Amino acid sequence: MFGAVIHAPGDVRYEERPDPTILEPSDAIVRTVAACVCGSDLWRYRGIAPVPKPTPIGHEFCGVVEEVGDAVTTVKPGDFVVGGFNPSDNTCPVCRKGAQANCLHGAHYDGAQADRIRIPWADGTLLATPGTPDEDLIPSILTLSDVMCTGWHAAVSANVGPGRSVAVVGDGAVGLCAVLASVQLGAETVIAMSRHDNRRRVAREFGATHIVTERDEAGAEAVKALTNGIGADCVLECVGTESARLQAVGAIRPGGDIGLVGVPHGDLPINDLFWRNVGVKGGPAHVRSYLPHLLELVLDRTINPGLVFDLDLPLSEIGEAYAAMDERRAIKSLVRP
Amino acid sequence: MFGAVIHAPGDVRYEERPDPTILEPSDAIVRTVAACVCGSDLWRYRGIAPVPKPTPIGHEFCGVVEEVGDAVTTVKPGDFVVGGFNPSDNTCPVCRKGAQANCLHGAHYDGAQADRIRIPWADGTLLATPGTPDEDLIPSILTLSDVMCTGWHAAVSANVGPGRSVAVVGDGAVGLCAVLASVQLGAETVIAMSRHDNRRRVAREFGATHIVTERDEAGAEAVKALTNGIGADCVLECVGTESARLQAVGAIRPGGDIGLVGVPHGDLPINDLFWRNVGVKGGPAHVRSYLPHLLELVLDRTINPGLVFDLDLPLSEIGEAYAAMDERRAIKSLVRP
Numbered sequence: 001m002f003g004a005v006i007h008a009p010g011d012v013r014y015e016e017r018p019d020p021t022i023l024e025p026s027d028a029i030v031r032t033v034a035a036c037v038c039g040s041d042l043w044r045y046r047g048i049a050p051v052p053k054p055t056p057i058g059h060e061f062c063g064v065v066e067e068v069g070d071a072v073t074t075v076k077p078g079d080f081v082v083g084g085f086n087p088s089d090n091t092c093p094v095c096r097k098g099a100q101a102n103c104l105h106g107a108h109y110d111g112a113q114a115d116r117i118r119i120p121w122a123d124g125t126l127l128a129t130p131g132t133p134d135e136d137l138i139p140s141i142l143t144l145s146d147v148m149c150t151g152w153h154a155a156v157s158a159n160v161g162p163g164r165s166v167a168v169v170g171d172g173a174v175g176l177c178a179v180l181a182s183v184q185l186g187a188e189t190v191i192a193m194s195r196h197d198n199r200r201r202v203a204r205e206f207g208a209t210h211i212v213t214e215r216d217e218a219g220a221e222a223v224k225a226l227t228n229g230i231g232a233d234c235v236l237e238c239v240g241t242e243s244a245r246l247q248a249v250g251a252i253r254p255g256g257d258i259g260l261v262g263v264p265h266g267d268l269p270i271n272d273l274f275w276r277n278v279g280v281k282g283g284p285a286h287v288r289s290y291l292p293h294l295l296e297l298v299l300d301r302t303i304n305p306g307l308v309f310d311l312d313l314p315l316s317e318i319g320e321a322y323a324a325m326d327e328r329r330a331i332k333s334l335v336r337p
Numbered sequence: 338m339f340g341a342v343i344h345a346p347g348d349v350r351y352e353e354r355p356d357p358t359i360l361e362p363s364d365a366i367v368r369t370v371a372a373c374v375c376g377s378d379l380w381r382y383r384g385i386a387p388v389p390k391p392t393p394i395g396h397e398f399c400g401v402v403e404e405v406g407d408a409v410t411t412v413k414p415g416d417f418v419v420g421g422f423n424p425s426d427n428t429c430p431v432c433r434k435g436a437q438a439n440c441l442h443g444a445h446y447d448g449a450q451a452d453r454i455r456i457p458w459a460d461g462t463l464l465a466t467p468g469t470p471d472e473d474l475i476p477s478i479l480t481l482s483d484v485m486c487t488g489w490h491a492a493v494s495a496n497v498g499p500g501r502s503v504a505v506v507g508d509g510a511v512g513l514c515a516v517l518a519s520v521q522l523g524a525e526t527v528i529a530m531s532r533h534d535n536r537r538r539v540a541r542e543f544g545a546t547h548i549v550t551e552r553d554e555a556g557a558e559a560v561k562a563l564t565n566g567i568g569a570d571c572v573l574e575c576v577g578t579e580s581a582r583l584q585a586v587g588a589i590r591p592g593g594d595i596g597l598v599g600v601p602h603g604d605l606p607i608n609d610l611f612w613r614n615v616g617v618k619g620g621p622a623h624v625r626s627y628l629p630h631l632l633e634l635v636l637d638r639t640i641n642p643g644l645v646f647d648l649d650l651p652l653s654e655i656g657e658a659y660a661a662m663d664e665r666r667a668i669k670s671l672v673r674p
Contacts, residue, residue, distance in 0.1 A: 093565040099592025102614055104567075157616070228430045230441075255436025257618070264608040270617065271601040277439055279494070279618030281594070283611045 002337070003114025004318040006057045009047030010326075014316045017056060020110065020118035025071035026089070028122035030063040030081060034142045035113045036309065037321050037333045038085070039172050040263050045322050048265070056111020059085035060145040062138065063117070065126070072122045079128040082295065083119055084287025085109075085146040090124030100124075101284040113318055115337045127291050129299065139306025139334055140298045143177065144291055147332065148305040150261050151177025151238065152294065153285035155185050158234035158259030162186035167212070167223045167231075167251045170238035171199040173308040173332040174261060176206060178236040180305055183207030184297070187234070191226055193219055193247070199331060202307050216243060220250030231256060237282075242266025252278050261285065309334040339674070340451025341655040343394045346384030349659045351652065354393060357447065357455035362408035363426070365459035367400040367418060371479045372450045373646065374658050374670045375422070376509050377600050382659050385602070393448020396422035397482040399475065400454070402463070409459045416465040419632065420456055421624025422446075422483040427461030437461075438621040450655055452674045464628045466636065476643025476671055477635045480514065481628055484669065485642040487598050488514025488575065489631065490622035492522055495571035495596030499523035504549070504560045504568075504588045507575035508536040510645040510669040511598060513543060515573040517642055520544030521634070524571070528563055530556055530584070536668060539644050553580060557587025568593060574619075579603025589615050598622065646671040 003017045020029055035058055043049040044057070062082040065075050075081055088095050088103035095103050107120035119125055133141060140148075151174050160166055166182040168175050171194035182190045183206060191210045192203035200211050212222040224231050231253035237244055240262025248258050249269060258273075260282030268280060297303045311330035313321050314337075321333035340354045357366055372395055380386040381394070399419040402412050412418055425432050425440035432440050444457035456462055470478060477485075488511050497503055503519040505512050508531035519527045520543060528547045529540035537548050549559040561568050568590035574581055577599025585595050586606060595610075597619030605617060634640045648667035650658050651674075658670035 093567045094591050097567075097570070097590065097592055099590070099614055102591030157614075230430045230434075233434070253434065253436070254431050254439030255434055255623070260611055264611050268607045270605045270607050274597055274601050274620045277436055277494075277618070277620035277623070279616060280607065281614070281616030281618075283614035286592070286614070 001115035002315065003111050004057050005054050005111070006044055006051055007054045008051055009045060012045065012057065012319055012322045014318050017114060020116050022067060022069045023118065024120065025069040026121050026123065027069045028065055028072055028075060028119045028126065029067040030061065030117050030119055031066050032061050032112070032115055032117060032337050033063040034138050035061045035315070035335050036142055037325055038146055039174060042326055043263065045326055056114065058111050058113030059109050060142060060147070061112040061117055062142045062145060066116070068122060074123045075126050075128050080132050081126040081128050082141050082144050082291070083125040083127070084149065084291065086284055086287060087120045087125040088288050089121045090288050095124065098286060098289045100286045100288040113315065113335060124288060127295055129295065133299065137298060139309045140304055141295070142334065143305040143308060144294050144298065146285070146287070147173045147308060148177045148294060149287040149290045150174050150285040152181040152290050154178045154236040154238055154259035154261040154282060155181040157281040158236055158257040160185045160187050160234050163188050164233040165189035165227045166234045166236065167191040167193060168236045168238060169193050169244050169248050169251070170262060171196060171203065172238060175238035176202050176308050176331070177305050178238050179203050179208045180206040180303055182236070184303060189226065191223055191232065198310065202331070205307060216247055217250060219247050223251040227253065230254065233257070234259065238262050240265050249273065254278070257281065308332045338452035339652065340448050341394050342391050342448070343381055343388055344391045345388055346382060349382065349394065349656055351655050354451060357453050359404060359406045360455065361457065362406040363458050363460065364406045365402050365409055365412060365456045365463065366404040367398065367454050367456055368403050369398050369400040369449070369452055369454060369674050371475050372398045372652070372672050373479055374662055375483055376511060379663055380600065382663055393451065395448050395450030396446050397479060397484070398449040398454055399479045399482060403453070405459060411460045412463050412465050417469050418463040418465050419478050419481050419628070420462040420464070421486065421628065423621055423624060424457045424462040425625050426458045427625050432461065435623060435626045437623045437625040450652065450672060461625060464632055466632065470636065474635060476646045477641055478632070479671065480642040480645060481631050481635065483622070483624070484510045484645060485514045485631060486624040486627045487511050487622040489518040489627050491515045491573040491575055491596035491598040491619060492518040494618040495573055495594040497522045497524050497571050500525050501570040502526035502564045503571045503573065504528040504530060505573045505575060506530050506581050506585050506588070507599060508533060508540065509575065512575035513539050513645050513668070514642050515575050516540050516545045517543040517640055519573070521640060526563065528560055528569065535647065539668070542644060553584055554587060556584055560588040564590065567591065570594070571596065575599050577602050586610065591615070594618065645669045
């Protein structure tokens with residue numbers, strides 16, 4: 001089969017790789033229908049995270065089950081499935097608490113930007129759609145593998161709910177999904193912080209009530225101006241850089257909650273936050289926990305998170321899929337084998 | 338009048354001070370019935386926080402209103418009242434969000450270990466009891482000025498609720514109140530971490546289901562042994578030292594919530610917590626928010642937080658009140674003018 005392999009910063013290649021096989025009775029093999037590039041893949045692409053050797057890459061997918069191990073009971077060959085970027089057995093004590101991202105038996109994919117993928121813990125990771133979904137739903141289903149669940153996780157971690165005011169830092173695909181999640185969870189005011197026309201358009205489509213184009217201190221002041229002078233009840237930090245984190249700290253009201261999903265590349269002034277009674281929670285998303293509800297919302301066309309994809313390429317053009325995101329020519333790239 | 342003045346580490350004196358007067362129309366003057374020494378007062382007593390000049394000290398009290406400013410409408414001379422350690426107007430946008438500890442017009446007392454106290458924002462700070470309370474309820478009412486509300490705040494900040502497992506780090510008066518709060522909020526398992534016989538007794542009386550005597554890593558392991566091997570859903574950090582904070586980090590399960598109320602004297606590994614999806618929230622307690630409910634629970638004798646006082650002295654013996662707590666001969670000292 002063929003798949004994407006990162007060789008060095010800026011160098012992702014489409015190349016032949018061995019076909020995956022069932023290694024454990026709890027495995028499944030999925031034929032990929034669609035995969036995509038994650039903002040977190042760019043950390044290596046940009047040389048911020050190391051690439052010690054050529055490595056298959058990608059962790060978002062949906063597709064059709066081809067084969068299952070003997071222990072798999074909830075999905076079968078022919079099922080159309082989506083699974084989270086972080087396989088979980090969904091039965092360990094941590095999973096039973098709803099914290100599947102931290103499954104005691106967590107595992108990783110050996111590169112999901114590929115024709116086929118070995119899925120560890122198939123029962124705990126995959127969810128099958130009833131029948132084959134309409135073609136136009138594929139992008140939205142694919143977002144449930146990571147980006148939509150991650151935006152949802154930011155909102156849940158920050159206690160977004162009815163009547164609340166929310167500011168979203170970051171207008172990447174995760175930030176946009178965090179806007180959609182906040183609207184869906186009943187927030188009254190949803191402020192998207194974005195300077196890019198095309199991203200602002202998606203934010204509006206997702207239900208953002210306000211757009212703030214300023215950044216840093218001016219951005220925080222603009223959020224305060226929209227929230228009775230005190231800052232938002234909830235701020236969703238969907239970038240991870242030091243400046244994004246400080247912008248979140250500047251925009252939150254005393255007693256508010258910051259939801260963190262941007263991979264941390266900076267510190268937080270945690271003792272200052274103590275005196276302001278600001279909460280901080282987040283991390284990798286508990287995809288398996290959110291998947292059933294969000295898949296329902298996608299299938300009944302309540303939400304359309306697939307709008308975050310503005311580039312749709314054959315898998316063979318994976319290099320361009322990365323380059324377009326890196327150069328901000330695309331919000332998020334979908335690839336099809 | 339007379340009151341306590343801290344002159345230097347280890348040197349708190351009972352001395353004559355000017356009588357307080359109404360300075361703002363929103364003020365009240367309260368004749369102190371009981372006051373007490375706070376763990377946070379000990380930071381200065383122990384020389385950890387500076388004492389730049391002789392300073393009236395104390396911020397916990399209950400008493401009888403003697404005089405009110407023209408703007409005060411909810412309390413009147415003769416009322417028996419309790420108020421939080423952090424005066425709040427209870428009307429500003431932050432207070433209306435329930436974050437009264439961070440009131441935009443927050444103020445401080447000029448030493449509440451005194452015969453009389455000037456109360457800024459009397460309407461927003463004080464709550465009157467219906468009639469004069471029974472004498473034996475005075476200690477419990479006094480705890481609502483800080484320590485019981487602070488323990489409650491730790492529990493609320495960590496999302497303590499029905500069915501949850503809770504570990505409390507710190508067996509000072511706040512930690513013990515956090516045990517009581519957790520039980521009251523419906524936690525299923527409440528683990529008090531304590532090595533002192535007398536404090537363990539109070540913890541049991543407050544409803545702790547388990548006592549862990551180990552500290553540091555061994556303490557965290559003992560908590561895990563009681564919580565399905567993964568750690569507690571909620572950990573309440575009621576000390577503030579680096580070692581207490583690390584103990585909290587060690588005892589929390591992935592996806593759990595740490596409630597912080599110990600004045601921070603150490604850092605938190607916030608990026609490690611990100612990968613474990615652990616939440617952190619807390620700070621000075623929103624006393625005015627909790628006061629009505631907790632006063633009801635005290636007056637109907639549902640809770641008896643006054644048990645944290647194991648020393649009851651005349652105000653004139655304030656030096657001994659501090660020394661006994663500093664030397665851990667007392668959990669918490671109550672003083673009466």
